[in-house]
Amino acid sequence: MRSRLLALLLPTLLLALSCSREPEGVRRYIEETGALPRGPGARAGAPLVQFTPPAAWERLGGSGMRLEAFRAPGAVEVALARLPGDGGGFEANLRRWFGQLGVAPGNLEVQQFIESLSNETTWGGWPLMLLDLSAFTREGAPTMLIAYAQGPNFVLTLKASASASALRGIQADFNALARSLRPGN
16 A cells, blocks of 8 residues: 555656756846746746836835835835736726825716826837826825736736825826836746
């Protein structure tokens, strides 16, 4: 019985030992290029997304859907996230962000806001929308800057939440970071 059990387990053990393990640091950044690895099981150095972070921003790391987090001047936290597919849709995400701010603009106001957005392109050729939600919040209340980039089969969101005055101080760097998004090598 023991030899039969060993005969069954030995091939499984050998197979498990021969399979390459996930490279150390799959979630570690490729600092020189601002690249992020593709995710679990990916080759190290095969990034999904590259970007150029502002020099004054501290990189905090990421986990799960959050590819990277930053601390911008004024202690503003900024997060870069990847959502699969269409990420649930732009308007649904916009309404979720409004909910996070505790505001509920009407349908007409939301549609007018969407129509007012300019369509840009990232360095990687992905459609990009830059949103400043401060017009929907009270003076002094937290608000958000959002960058929404549509990749081939995913959405990237860059989000900062703070007071309007704090966000005005980082907006140029935030927009530059969003525009720098591009596919990995």
